[in-house]
Amino acid sequence: MVMTIREATFKLLRQLGLTTIFGNPGSTEETFLKDFPKDFRYIHTLHEASAVGAADGYAQATRRPALVNLHTSAGVCNAMSNILSARMNQTPLIITAGNQTREMLLMEPWLTNVQPAELPKPWVKWSYEPVRAEDVPAAFMRAYAMALQPPAGPVFLSIPLDDWDKPALGEPVARCVATRIGPDPERVAKFAELLSKAKNPVLIYGAAIARGNGWKQAIALAEKLNAPVWAAPASERPPFPEDHPLYAGGLPFAIGPLAKKLEGHDVAIVIGAPVFRYYPYVEGPYLPNNLHLLHISDDPEETGRAPVGDSMLCDAVLALEALEARVKARSTAPKVKKQAQRMAPQPAAPEPCQCNMLTALELFKTLHEATPAETVLVVESPSNLGELHAAWPVKLPDTLYTFASGSLGWNLPASVGIALAERDSGRNRPVLAIIGDGSMQYSVQGLWTAAQLELPILFVIPKNSEYAILKSFAALEKTTGVPGLDLPGLDLVSLARGYGCEALRVENVDGVRKACAQAFKRLGPTLLEVPILPTIPPLL
Incomplete structure (x- = not known):
């Protein structure tokens, strides 16, 4: 037949x-x-x-x-x-x-x-x-x-649509393909020599290290060089443990401020990230004076469009291994002052308020204390990233996911796929999705799939009733009077219940703790709406 x-x-x-x-x-x-x-x-x-x-x-x-x-x-x-x-x-x-x-x-x-x-x-x-x-x-x-x-x-x-019932030519041919690019021996030797001779080298790690399961190799190179480690701007996956003594924080994603953070270093190497991911234009030099930049990526488009830096095409984790084998060990450890994460250099200062409303920082600290250490975070709350990383340093690999594009609507359905993978793999780690009340609307239908699959995801919605991150951009760009930045009248609990989720609104620390304890015992998803004090974080 x-x-x-x-x-x-x-x-x-x-x-x-x-x-x-x-x-x-x-x-x-x-x-x-x-x-x-x-x-x-x-x-x-x-x-x-x-x-x-x-x-x-x-x-x-x-x-x-x-x-x-x-x-x-x-x-x-x-x-x-x-x-x-x-x-x-x-x-x-x-x-x-x-x-x-x-x-x-x-x-x-x-x-x-x-x-x-x-x-x-x-x-x-x-x-x-x-x-x-x-x-x-x-x-x-x-x-x-x-x-x-x-x-x-x-x-x-x-x-x-009419192709499927037609006769095939014969048996399908399956084959395997390579998924990693190895380092050029001469190039990696040169990069290792430059790092070894540097007086004050710095490492800039990107999400490709996390995708390649390379935390161990990233730590080994950093410790052998005794060099500080920055996360590349707006990294979608943490490339390095954020409680490590060599971790400096996340670089800002604007030209001038980023160059300022790298002052005093003579050699910097970017591994597994673009050079660099920028968004608001803040003028300045790409690099400080006398800094030699090296760049390793497996993406020729990424290395091709970099405005500065000498590049090598290579898998990020293979590059880490090759460099660690060749660099000379440094005995002097740098003094690393940790910086705040991602877009906001400091969590926003809350305005004086007599309303007893939780701040984003208080909410995230409570969630961190109330959830297991191996909890997987899926994050799409752009205006609160400074507070999140202040409250919740990522210490374990594969425990934080977000999107590289800046296009809202990825994280809610992505948390469904991640939770399904946790169940299929037998790891069964808790999945906590922190999504802004504005961001939630872009793929809200994903709640239904979570409910149908009975995935025990905890969706926490910090409700500030505004697009706070857009107000931050408005402040930076001096664009006053922009319409559509407030979000009144959203009933997130009713939305979630309509899709088949357990849902409740809590307004204090005890309520958050109790909800967390119950959510991860439940068969199916829980949505927690938590009003927070609105703040406008500084972008840079």
């Missing part, structure tokens, strides 16, 4: 270990999903952005690629913000969508993806609609290879 394209494709997906599909079904995808195999699992989301976000979280937490099925051009458009985040997170996703029947493509009927290969660009590494139905299984294999090869990232396949 001749295999169909569907049978050959599902056989290949089994061989590649891709038996979980995240999606929101549509008419052009039903021919792919019909007679759904019993050994596959479909993770149903209510919106395509949630499908991509959940798959991204799952892929990061399992360190394996994930498969997403969207609905033709409409679904791809809905998902674009989280496709952008997946690309910047360097998450290997195979994103598929149906298209109209081949016989009708010429006349562009309703729900046609008119330019399927162009639509998701530039935020996918490879985008393709097979020329023939017979090419579909091989296209999946190429998509798998492209997604995994460095730098990892999302890829896209468009499949006309």
Whole structure:
């Protein structure tokens, strides 16, 4: 009996270990999903952005690629913000969508993806609609290879809906691909020599170290060099333990302030991050005088666009190992003064208030005390990052996730994927998602999937009833009178209950502690709305 394209494709997906599909079904995808195999699992989301976000979280937490099925051009458009985040997170996703029947493509009927290969660009590494139905299984294999090869990232396949029942050419061909780039011997020797001869070297670590499970290697290089360690600006994954004596904090993400933080150093090396991630324009030199910058990344686009620095293409963790083997040990330890994290150099000073409302800092300290040490944080509350890291230094690897893109709506569904990975792996660490009341609205539908899967996620919503981070930008940019920065009238408890979650509002420390104790014993998600004192943090 001749295999169909569907049978050959599902056989290949089994061989590649891709038996979980995240999606929101549509008419052009039903021919792919019909007679759904019993050994596959479909993770149903209510919106395509949630499908991509959940798959991204799952892929990061399992360190394996994930498969997403969207609905033709409409679904791809809905998902674009989280496709952008997946690309910047360097998450290997195979994103598929149906298209109209081949016989009708010429006349562009309703729900046609008119330019399927162009639509998701530039935020996918490879985008393709097979020329023939017979090419579909091989296209999946190429998509798998492209997604995994460095730098990892999302890829896209468009499949006309009538392809699936056509006969396959034969058995699908599965193959393995390399996922790491090793160091150039001459280049790594030169970098090691410069670090060894430096009078005051500094290390700048990025999220690729965390993605590569490289904390051990990052610590070994830092301790051998006895050099301070900064986290690269706006790192989406902590690359180094924040309680380590050599940890200096997170660099600011603006040109002038960042250069000022590096004054006094003669050699700096950036490993596993861009040079640099900036957002507000604050003029100044890229680097202080007499600083020689070195840059290691597995992404040639990242090294190509860097405005300064000598680069080497290499996997971040392999680079750490190669450098640690070659640098000379330094016996003198630097005096490291820890700086505040990310955007806010200091937690915002609360305005005088007689309302007894919790501050963000008080809330985060309480959450830290009330949750297990191995709790996994998923964070999308931009205006409170200074307070969060002051209250909750990240001490264990793979215990904090956020998004690299700045595009809101990733973290809520990503926490669903991360919690699912915790359950599938048997680690079963608690998952705590801290999401602002404004950020929550971008992918609120993810609450339904968490409830349907009975995932014990605790969603904590610090409710300040405003876009505080935008007010911070308004202050920096001197843009007064901007409309739409306040968020009155949101009932987050009712929203969460409508999606099937347990939900409550608490207003004090005791209430937060009690809610935490109950949430992680519950079968299913809990949403905790906590009003906090509104503050406008300084960005820089």
